[in-house]
Amino acid sequence: MAANIPTNAQAQGGIGVSVPHTEHEDHLHHDEHHEQSFISKYVFSTDHKVIAKQFLITGIFWAILGGTLSSLFRLQLGWPEATLEWLTPVLGKWVEAGKLNPEFYLALVTMHGTIMVFFVLTAGLSGTFSNFLIPLQIGARDMASGFMNMLSYWFFFISSVIMFSSLFIETGPAAAGWTIYPPLSALPQAIPGSGAGMTLWLVSMALFIVSQLLGGVNYITTIINLRTRGMSMSKLPLTIWSFFLTAVLGLLAFPVLFSAALLLIFDRSFGTSFFLSDIYIAGQALPNTGGSPILFQHLFWFLGHPEVYIVIMPAMGMVSEIMATNARKPIFGYRAMIGSLLGISLLSFVVWAHHMFVTGMNPFLGSVFMFLTLIIAVPSAVKTFNWLATLWRGNIRFTTAMLFSIGFVSLFVSGGLTGIILGNAALDIQMHNTYFVVAHFHLVMGSSAFFGLFAGVYHWFPKMFGRMMDEKLGYIHFWLTFLGVYLVFLPMHYVGIAGFPRRYYSWTGFDTFSQFADLNKFISVAAILAFFAQFVFIFNFFYSIFRGRRATENPWQSNTLEWTTPVVPGHGNWPGAIPAVYRWPYDYSKPGAETDFIPQNVPFSQTQSSNMPYEREMAD
């Protein structure tokens, strides 16, 4: 093992020392010996790894759908004069005389947002990797409650079926924006999508929240209680820290959305006036008085803002892990990384009203939220600098996962910086609800989180399916996507600075928004091409599940515990005892060590040559 770069065969043997195991008597026989039927193994499974794959594949389905919807509305925005007759076979009556129905356009925008934020980047990202990695990386046989975990997926599944079915009803799916602000979302007279479509949206979202809570309670319990011997909180991989805090955020924030949805259901169906007041619509004055539409926004964004961190934090954790592994360097500032995650989690609950600076909210409140919002930039900046410092003087291997991690940092910075403009209440007067906002959040939480998701899939694919994804196709996928994302969202800032409002079916009615027709065409072309580039990934993913190169146990020579399991871990994860943990997960390129990585389960007594002074005591 003198060479820095062992071949796969060598890597398979780990670092060539015997690894002691702890005894977990009660778990020893929890192996994959008993036969399971197809249904209990792949459908109603309580194995966290199968549930993770279920979340992932459902997420991929939703992502394709969400992407398709965006391609449809980009067609409209890029070519407002074109006839879309050719879409009639798919869209049916929503194409009227060759034009997209404007209400259907709003439905497209609404469903794109809902699907991407909740079904792909919350369930698909955190559902997949929290499930897959938490037991594997903390050294547990499974989640604290496998049954609740299974319920979590199936609630998500039912919620998905309901949301999906709403696309096919006569009045169309919800169309009031993914933020479903009432009164628009409360009154079918205002827009047909607020009829049955909105009812289905609310029911689906209620079930989705149940799924999130079942999952979240489980993640938290598992991380607190089921860590293997030696795995203290300060030895947890950053992935686990990020999943842990994500679950905490979800647990505290989602119930508030639930209450908002419940009150909205009451307003819609039972004649209450929580959010409605003084409304004259469709030739009729409604009896509702005393409600406040702004109240809904407070409730919505009390979830909505933590939600963007629920989306991005798992990606942050995975990127930290992948970067350290592939730069062959410890993550820089491990404690600062945890500290900044804690800071972000805490602050994410006290910034929600920066979405509401110009709603008529008290300006003093605006000042407070501006102050708190701009503080949250500090932990984000610390994270970025730490990632950069991790690359500095590394020995970087550009696996596909590493490419996506570097892409993540780039997009996170590009998108995050403009948040400093939007968090400034005074500047938000002009920028609120323009394409500047759209560009900002698509970079910082949309694309970055997607990049984190891709990085995670490419990195942990070998452990999920026992095979490797094709690297060349991965490179093509990365470069097309990376380029595509920038080509779409950088020019979108220009459109936003010029003040173009979002959720506009077309801008041709305004002189002020008459420029940039070409730029919008350009953005549309780039968006549609970037969308098609994703099929390279989808092909690679499904092809590799069945025909990919066989993986080794630890193909990336990584330190965390999941790589000590067999190539395809069975139900129970480790065939023998669960390994104990002795060190933090980032002992890469440690001076004096034989190899450039020392897995967490290697005791200090076996690495005398590389132990730090304070570690020598622990070796005895």
Place this chain on the structure above:
Amino acid sequence: MIALGILLVLVLLLVVFGLLFRLQILTSIFSGSSNREIGTSNRVNAVLFLVFLVVGGAAFAWSFADSFDAMNPPIASVHGHALEKMFWTTMVILGIAFVLTQVLLFGYSYKYQHREGRRAFFFAHNNKIEIIWTLIPAVVMAALVFAGWKEWTRITGPAPKDSVVIEVMGKQFGWLARYPGRDQKLGVVNYRLIDASNDFGLDLSDQSSLDDITFSSGALHIPKGHPIMFKIRSRDVLHAVYMPHFRVQMYAVPGMPTKFWFTPTLTTEEMRAKTGNPKFTYELACNQICGRGHFAMRMEVIVEEPEDYIAWLSQQKSFSSQNPEILANLKKKAQGQKTIGATAPVGPAATAAVQSATPASL
């Protein structure tokens, strides 16, 4: 037939792609390159990052410069100029951070790509630099917050006493305007009084509403150089008053009147001369999703010299004088109520008129 042909071509292309892919895998296995952990592709990717930084950065800089004029519509309000300055100052600060981090990110990726025989530097943490790079953004943020807070307080602070008050109301899908008339007071409204002839729900039993001038369509006239106070409301769903040239934006909320004041600095005529565009018009757009016609919810705004504005305003007729029948009905009903007393059925309009003593005095 053509569709079938296209489909066939696509299928064939996919087959070709699949075969090429399989071929590539087989040759890589055959040549043994699939067993190598780190090959030329590592180098290629490192170089691509550098190329991306240089070419991408240049393309971004060029396109930004090229679109700069188009993304800066002319500004015509006092606070608009201050905001513009703050916006671009902030952008410069962000630009520095942007360039610095992207250069380091891609530069390091290139520079520290894998090399045989080299070992990464074991560098787990360093409290000093970590404190420094926590403090720097904190200080910059503090400065930005302070600047933003000062401007925000000024903009949202109380309007000058001599402001011209105008009510702007949103509905699906259009903007309506109401001027207070000679008494400088907007009369009482009640949404239950709204009907086809009374778009605002103006309650004519209130004396100060008698001289209110209302517009259910058409342009919004405002005088130049005077503080203008918009009283904003909506009668159905959320809307937002958005006037990019004046840097004005405020939601129109049913049941909760909002407001925004600003001072226009250039008349429409002056702006036409300045931009060299004889058709230039200020526009008021809706910027909160409100339904089918959201994208077409437009109102033209005409900024005039104060004397022209006064001349225009003095020619406008009040709502009550244009709708004498409403006033007559109201009087009749009021008398009816007096004479017949409690035994008579009280019509909804009359009930509302009585109730309207309290609500929504704008």
